[in-house]
Amino acid sequence: MIMRRMRSHMGSAGTLGGRSRSTVQASAMAVNARAARVSCSKASRRNISWIIEPIGRWGMPPRNANGTISRLGLIAFLAVPANLVRPMALRANLQPEPNLLNITDEAGKLDLAALFGNSNPVHIEIGSGKGTFLLAIATEQPNHNYIGFEWAKEYAMYAADRLRRHGINYAKIVAGEATWWLRCHVPDNSIHAFHIYFPDPWPKTRHHKRRIIQVPFIKEIHRMLVPGGILRLVTDHADYFAHMQAVLKEQTWLTVVPFTSPIQLKEDAPEGSIVGTNFERKYIAEGRTFHATQAVKPQNP
DSSP states (O other), X not given: XXXXXXXXXXXXXXXXXXEEHHXXXXXXXXXXXHHTTOOSSHHHHXXXXXXXXXXXXXXXXXXXXXXXXXXXXXXXXXXXXXXXXXXOOOOTTOOOGGGBOOOOGGGOSOOHHHHHTSOOOEEEEEOOTXXXXXXXXXXXXXXXXXXXXXXXXXXXXXXXXXXXXXXOTTEXXXXXXXXXXXXXXXXXXXXXXXXXXXXXXXXXXXXXXXXXXXXXXXXXXXXXXXXXXXXXXXXXXXXXXXXXXXHHXXXXXXXXXXXXXXXOOOTTSOTTOSSOOHHHHHXXXXXXXXXXXXXXXXXXX
């Protein structure tokens, strides 16, 4: 759909919004070159503000696993006019602020005990959507702390407000891209569990490099996990699951173990439920098959 929109807005010379294809390609290459050198400083992030500032209401263009902006993703993104973007319908009285986590670039590595006001174990979910899983696990296990990442700002705001309405002050939502934030703000040996459920499978071969599950990212997860910490992965995409298994086999930092559900599913949960996310419920209704795996950080690495 995006590519069809892109072609409809391209002239005969292959221009996008007054910019030639070669100019857009050069711009993407320049962004990638800068992004490869990005540190966690505010000054470094300002280097790519020319592309970040205009798109706050849309989100970011698709990124590769290393955090760089893909050329095709940038081209497709620039081709979508603002009047074609339809945000999620939000509640009129959203109050996400108490549970919306805003950390400045200068903050560096966080003191998680100070952030939550206790030293309870911390869970991280990447791709929280409307916060269904985060709400379920936080309600069931209130003696833990939680941080959820959601790339779509509208969903992040909804999830944060949802947690607030249930009085859960020990779960926070970050509206934005997870990999950069984790690298810059999460200390070593500080996370009890990572939950990554139904991530974008990027099914086309040329897009596989955009998949979040890659060897470098597993190494970063190993850095953040406490000894004995867990990484849980679930997908409905068979090829992506094979990719996940290959990545876990290639890396040497985590040990693959049998999958265990992180929560007690409700009695009315649909048959075949594993973790109870919105995507899971949708895919069960569509008759899809799920694939799950789990890996732990050794106690004595």
